[in-house]
Amino acid sequence: xxxxxxxxxxxxxxxxxxxxxxxxxxxKVHGKPLVYLDNAATSQKPRTVIETISRYYEEINSNVHRxxxxxxxxxxxxxxxxxxxxxxxxxxxxxxxxxxxxxxxEGINLVAHSYGRPHLEAxxxxxxxxxxxxxxxxxxxxxxxERGATLRAAPINDAGELDLDRFSRMLNxxxxxxxxxxxxxxxxxxxxxxxxxxxxxxxNVPVLVDGAQAVxxxxxxxxxxxCDFYTFSGHKLYGPTGIGVLYGKSALLDKMPPYQGGxxxxxxxxxxKTVYNRLPYKFEAGTPDIAGVIGLGAALRYVxxxxxxxxxxxxxxxxxxxxxxxxxxxxxxxxGTAKEKASVLSFTLENIHPHDIGTILDQEGIAIRTGxxxxxxxxxxxxxxATARASFALxxxxxxxxxxxxxxxxxxxxxx
Amino acid sequence: xxxLRDLYQDVILEHSKAPRNYxxxxxSNRKAEGFNPLCGDRFTVYLTxxxxxxxxxxxxxxxxxxxxxSASMMTQxxxxxxxxxxxxxFESFHKLVTGLGHSNGDAExxxxxxxxxxxxxxxxxxxxxxxxxxLQAALEGKQETTTE
Numbered sequence: 205x206x207x208x209x210x211x212x213x214x215x216x217x218x219x220x221x222x223x224x225x226x227x228x229x230x231x232k233v234h235g236k237p238l239v240y241l242d243n244a245a246t247s248q249k250p251r252t253v254i255e256t257i258s259r260y261y262e263e264i265n266s267n268v269h270r271x272x273x274x275x276x277x278x279x280x281x282x283x284x285x286x287x288x289x290x291x292x293x294x295x296x297x298x299x300x301x302x303x304x305x306x307x308x309x310e311g312i313n314l315v316a317h318s319y320g321r322p323h324l325e326a327x328x329x330x331x332x333x334x335x336x337x338x339x340x341x342x343x344x345x346x347x348x349x350e351r352g353a354t355l356r357a358a359p360i361n362d363a364g365e366l367d368l369d370r371f372s373r374m375l376n377x378x379x380x381x382x383x384x385x386x387x388x389x390x391x392x393x394x395x396x397x398x399x400x401x402x403x404x405x406x407x408n409v410p411v412l413v414d415g416a417q418a419v420x421x422x423x424x425x426x427x428x429x430x431c432d433f434y435t436f437s438g439h440k441l442y443g444p445t446g447i448g449v450l451y452g453k454s455a456l457l458d459k460m461p462p463y464q465g466g467x468x469x470x471x472x473x474x475x476x477k478t479v480y481n482r483l484p485y486k487f488e489a490g491t492p493d494i495a496g497v498i499g500l501g502a503a504l505r506y507v508x509x510x511x512x513x514x515x516x517x518x519x520x521x522x523x524x525x526x527x528x529x530x531x532x533x534x535x536x537x538x539x540g541t542a543k544e545k546a547s548v549l550s551f552t553l554e555n556i557h558p559h560d561i562g563t564i565l566d567q568e569g570i571a572i573r574t575g576x577x578x579x580x581x582x583x584x585x586x587x588x589x590a591t592a593r594a595s596f597a598l599x600x601x602x603x604x605x606x607x608x609x610x611x612x613x614x615x616x617x618x619x620x
Numbered sequence: 621x622x623x624l625r626d627l628y629q630d631v632i633l634e635h636s637k638a639p640r641n642y643x644x645x646x647x648s649n650r651k652a653e654g655f656n657p658l659c660g661d662r663f664t665v666y667l668t669x670x671x672x673x674x675x676x677x678x679x680x681x682x683x684x685x686x687x688x689x690s691a692s693m694m695t696q697x698x699x700x701x702x703x704x705x706x707x708x709x710f711e712s713f714h715k716l717v718t719g720l721g722h723s724n725g726d727a728e729x730x731x732x733x734x735x736x737x738x739x740x741x742x743x744x745x746x747x748x749x750x751x752x753x754x755l756q757a758a759l760e761g762k763q764e765t766t767t768e
Binding site for chain 2: 234555556557558559560563564567574575576580583589590618619
């Protein structure tokens with residue numbers, strides 16, 4: 205498509221200018237301009253993130269929370285400034301409630317280890333949903349196995365929406381934690397987190413929200429949601445890989461034992477006894493991914509400068525356009541048709557395996573994800589082994605959707 | 621499209637739509653399951669060994685066109701062969717799909733050379749070899765294998 209023409213998105217931001225912020229979008233794949241529709245796996249990075257990381261290594265690189273020298277102080281202040289940015293991004297009450305982790309997976313494992321393990325006894329229950337990513341299933345299975353507890357999963361309906369009624373009836377006096385995704389990576393379904401939190405809190409059960417697929421598309425206000433833990437990854441939000449955030453209410457975090465032991469998480473150490481550091485450092489053992497945190501800060505500022513509501517509105521328009529466009533393709537079945545949906549178009553083609561779809565689209569320069577999306581229980585619900593998934597980001601255009609549709613037509617020709 | 625046609629040759633498409641020996645074998649004396657954990661593909665290979673000779677081989681399961689066609693054509697190729705011949709054939713096939721070619725000393729691939737296009741698609745090598753790995757597991761008396 206021509207980037208010379210000014211393409212104003214439905215939300216009002218200048219799409220051509222936004223696309224120019226992402227160097228990778230200029231490249232070709234197999235001789236064709238890249239159409240990147242695998243954003244739910246990881247998003248591309250704007251120049252500001254790439255340059256911020258380079259600048260950190262070229263001008264600032266030093267360890268944090270240690271040295272008295274200039275560079276260390278500078279690294280520490282830049283690093284801690286991102287904690288403040290992340291606090292504002294999630295509207296957390298206090299920046300000490302922001303813990304830097306490797307990503308959503310580590311955020312969930314931290315809560316499983318430091319909150320779940322001490323609170324779980326034989327016969328207790330943890331409640332999740334059928335639409336969880338494996339990262340919000342497996343840590344709970346490991347913990348429940350260890351403790352003799354039971355992991356229960358609230359079912360979804362055939363549109364891919366959580367059955368709230370069944371969910372509420374699965375809460376009981378044995379439930380110790382609810383762990384639920386905000387937006388499903390395989391289906392795009394947006395869960396009514398506030399309602400879920402109200403139900404769980406009615407039983408005095410805290411709620412962990414997997415926000416990996418939500419923060420790139422929705423305004424998240426952890427205080428308004430009322431959730432106890434919220435975690436997300438930087439790399440799906442235009443930031444670097446290997447860095448993410450765990451938010452936790454300080455009342456809970458304060459009482460939790462550390463996740464890992466090491467440097468930085470201590471107040472004092474003797475060979476007999478260690479006094480742990482205060483929040484958030486108690487949960488950040490060892491030298492952190494300083495460049496990652498600083499890169500994440502640039503990503504958060506970038507998204508905020510565009511306005512997450514504008515981003516969501518634009519992506520919603522692209523998703524709506526795509527959903528209508530594929531409806532006319534014979535044999536195409538959309539998996540996940542929730543009323544409240546964000547950015548994900550998962551589909552199957554009759555008698556054509558998603559991998560073959562993926563390979564043929566790739567030859568057209570179109571990157572999508574194919575497979576079970578680390579959500580095998582979702583696949584089992586819909587009776588499929590795998591789906592093809594196009595997932596949209598703020599830089600995607602309706603012209604790219606047109607190329608996707610032409611690509612799918614090519615797939616059908618090859619298999620005709 | 622020329623590259624794609626190298627991968628999706630007519631013979632491959634035809635076998636993926638109508639796989640041969642696609643059945644359970646109650647009489648089999650060896651059976652193995654193969655998984656590709658990355659994509660969820662899975663096949664069961666049933667093997668009837670008569671001493672050192674493969675008297676019958678069949679398969680069932682789900683996967684993409686490449687993995688299904690490869691399984692189908694594998695069953696045709698190894699039926700009636702000795703265990704050593706089948707293993708030699710897998711070696712040659714593996715070289716073919718990974719782009720290492722095959723030399724004079726290798727087993728005769730025959731129709732299996734339609735899979736040579738796979739070497740241009742590294743992400744699909746595991747699809748083409750899943751059934752073969754599963755056959756190998758069955759020959760070794762293992763009950764399951766993965767492509768990892």
